[in-house]
Amino acid sequence: xxxxxxxxxxxxxxxxxxxxxxxxxxxxxxxxxxxxxxxxxxxxxxxxxxxxxxxxxxxxxxxxxxxxxxxxxxxxxxxxxxxxxxxxxxxxxxxxxxxxxxxxxxxxxxxxxxxxxxxxxxxxxxxxxxxxxxxxxxxxxxxxxxxxxxxxxxxxxxxxxxxxxxxxxxxxxxxxxxxxxxxxxxxxxxxxxxxxxxxxxxxxxxxxxxxxxxxxxxxxxx
Numbered sequence: 731x732x733x734x735x736x737x738x739x740x741x742x743x744x745x746x747x748x749x750x751x752x753x754x755x756x757x758x759x760x761x762x763x764x765x766x767x768x769x770x771x772x773x774x775x776x777x778x779x780x781x782x783x784x785x786x787x788x789x790x791x792x793x794x795x796x797x798x799x800x801x802x803x804x805x806x807x808x809x810x811x812x813x814x815x816x817x818x819x820x821x822x823x824x825x826x827x828x829x830x831x832x833x834x835x836x837x838x839x840x841x842x843x844x845x846x847x848x849x850x851x852x853x854x855x856x857x858x859x860x861x862x863x864x865x866x867x868x869x870x871x872x873x874x875x876x877x878x879x880x881x882x883x884x885x886x887x888x889x890x891x892x893x894x895x896x897x898x899x900x901x902x903x904x905x906x907x908x909x910x911x912x913x914x915x916x917x918x919x920x921x922x923x924x925x926x927x928x929x930x931x932x933x934x935x936x937x938x939x940x941x942x943x944x945x946x947x948x949x950x951x952x
Contacts, residue, residue: 744852745865748877749885750844753778755915756890757905762793763897769793776915777841783916784841786812795898796832797821800932814841815916818924821934829922832934839937847877855881858891873897 755776762769771793776785791797791810798804800821812832813820819839822829833839850867858864858878865888869875873896879888893901928934 745881745883746885747845747850747852748847748865748867748879748888750777750779750846750890751886751909752780752844753911754907754909755911756903756907759902759904760788761900761902762795763899764793776911778913778916779841779844781913781916782814782817782835782841783913784812784814785915791821791823796933797823800830800832800934801929813916813918814839815918819934820918820922820924821928822919822922824919827919827921829919830926830928830934831922831924832928832932833937837938850877862891864891871896 755774757772757774760771760773762771769792771788771790773786773788775787776783778784788794788797788810790807792804792807794810796812797810803810803823808823808825811820811822811824813822817835817840819832819834820829821832847867847869850869853866853868853876855863855865856878863881864878865881867877867879869877875896876892876894878891878893880891882888889907890903892903895901927938
């Protein structure tokens with residue numbers, strides 16, 4: 731009887747799995763890990779699932795798996811943006827006005843689904859950075875992925891705090907989650923051409939060749 735009561739108590743305390751709003755923007759700080767250590771960049775993330783669009787601006791794309799492993803861009807510092815629009819993931823370097831087609835929705839390079847964490851396992855609660863009560867979730871991939879969010883019974887009322895992709899990178903989301911912004915941020919720059927593909931030896935080329943089933947893209951729509 732006590733055992734059944736304990737299980738019921740645990741189940742009653744398990745929150746509903748995370749769900750993202752259909753539209754939002756948030757600033758982020760990202761740590762990426764490599765043989766030369768930890769590299770940190772700042773940026774802004776825009777997302778609109780209804781439009782099938784997303785955009786991620788990084789202050790420096792050198793250490794990003796996609797932006798840096800594309801031609802010579804891993805050898806110097808320059809901003810880089812991922813932009814998903816009309817089923818195509820573009821990489822563009824705004825200071826240089828260089829742009830290429832990384833991969834398509836058919837490759838798995840579309841927009842991540844708001845329910846991508848629906849199969850996550852609830853780990854428990856803790857104080858994030860010692861100050862914010864958070865829910866902690868585990869999403870298994872090639873390595874454990876840990877997602878933390880603020881606490882609320884209703885998933886859409888929660889805010890993301892951190893996404894730690896194991897040995898790859900760590901997104902920290904210390905800013906305000908804003909659900910109102912102009913969709914002009916998803917406009918494709920005039921210097922982009924969907925026919926100009928990112929380098930075939932780049933990570934984009936590998937994703938196109940493998941059907942987009944990488945650790946980074948497997949939860950994406952498409």
